[in-house]
Amino acid sequence: xxxxxxxxxxxxxxxxxxxxxxxxxxxxxxxxxxxxxxxxxxxxxxxxxxxxxxxxxxxxxxxxxxxxxxxxxxxxxxxxxxxxxxxxxxxxxxxxxxxxxxxxxxxxxxxxxxxxxxxxxxxxxxxxxxxxxxxxxxxxxxxxxxxx
Numbered sequence: 001x002x003x004x005x006x007x008x009x010x011x012x013x014x015x016x017x018x019x020x021x022x023x024x025x026x027x028x029x030x031x032x033x034x035x036x037x038x039x040x041x042x043x044x045x046x047x048x049x050x051x052x053x054x055x056x057x058x059x060x061x062x063x064x065x066x067x068x069x070x071x072x073x074x075x076x077x078x079x080x081x082x083x084x085x086x087x088x089x090x091x092x093x094x095x096x097x098x099x100x101x102x103x104x105x106x107x108x109x110x111x112x113x114x115x116x117x118x119x120x121x122x123x124x125x126x127x128x129x130x131x132x133x134x135x136x137x138x139x140x141x142x143x144x145x146x147x148x
Contacts, residue, residue: 029089046144052134055079060095063142070130070142071095071102075113081142082116082127093127102127 005013043066055061060073062084071084073095082102086093091106101119102111109121116127132142 043143044145046133046135046141049079049081049132049140049142052079052138052140054140058097058100060097065130065143071127072132072140072142073102073113077114079132079140080113080116081130081132082111083130085128086123087118087125087127088121088123 047063047065047070049055049061049063049072055072055074057074057076060071063070063072065083069084069092070081071093072079072081082093084092086104086106086109088104088107088109091104093102093104093109093111095113096103099110100113102113102116103109104111104121104123107122109123110119111117111123111127112119116129118124118126130142131144132140133144135141
């Protein structure tokens with residue numbers, strides 16, 4: 001038979017439930033910080049970006065690439081491709097043409113568009129560089145295996 005719960009017992013149970021929930025909610029981002037994302041789920045075949053003139057100088061295009069998107073930027077010094085996932089808390093980064101930088105809107109992290117390195121903010125690592133190349137058909141592709 002169930003016994004009646006006193007108010008004190010109920011408050012203890014509710015307190016423990018809140019503590020466990022809070023601890024879990026705080027520990028997941030901490031663990032994610034020390035174990036950044038992995039692009040192992042990226043497709044093994046190249047993914048089409050489009051014709052070379054589709055992305056103008058100073059513009060970008062986000063391409064679906066397996067589980068994570070890729071940010072393709074025309075820097076004026078050529079096309080660059082990076083994982084669009086911030087190395088801090090796995091937020092999606094954006095290209096900001098006004099500043100000429102890649103920005104993580106979650107915690108104000110900024111990355112260099114030429115090499116993906118961290119300019120400022122909390123990200124611990126640069127963005128992962130994704131292979132970008134022109135195919136035999138003259139179109140731009142990302143990913144795939146490099147030819148020997």
